[in-house]
Amino acid sequence: MMSSARYEAGMETLRKMVSEEILSQTVEHVKKFDPDFSNMIVEFAFGDIYSRPGLxxxxxxxxxxxxxxxxxxxxxxxxxxxxxxxxxxxxxxxxxxxxxxxxxxxxxxxxxxxxxxxxxxxxxxxxxx
Structure with a gap:
């Protein structure tokens, strides 16, 4: 699956938030089980919401x-x-x-x-x- 701009924005935000170790324990752990679910978390929660201006x-x-x-x-x-x-x-x-x-x-x-x-x-x- 190709990375979207939303996914890249989400991963950039996540890297500002937690260590690579925690990122691996969470996002990568979910990705191994269900890549679509992992992508949804990264794109929506962190690419769309956490990356917004204002806060x-x-x-x-x-x-x-x-x-x-x-x-x-x-x-x-x-x-x-x-x-x-x-x-x-x-x-x-x-x-x-x-x-x-x-x-x-x-x-x-x-x-x-x-x-x-x-x-x-x-x-x-x-x-x-």
Missing amino acids: DLKQRELITIASLITQGAESQLSFHIHGALKAGLTPKEIVEAVMHCVPYAGFPKALGALGVVMNIFNELGIKHR
Whole structure:
């Protein structure tokens, strides 16, 4: 399959967001299972939406983290916590975003998200306080 401009824009955005290792663990992992699904993710989410003007990656990741927390979508949260850190969100801002979701999503979803954040911070050697 030939790469489209949307796909290339999506991959460019993804490379700004996460390391090649994480990119391989996610996008390439899905691509091996179903290339069309992988292309849709790259083209639509990152080529069409994340690449739009108007918000920077830091703002987009903050919105995405909040949205994922309110959905209880912990499986996607790790990718976006890494993206948020690379986009410039501080560990304190990430924890504050999780805390801010408590009154909207509830403690169970926020605590689940905090567990993901704690694991990533531990893996990366990030001290929160």
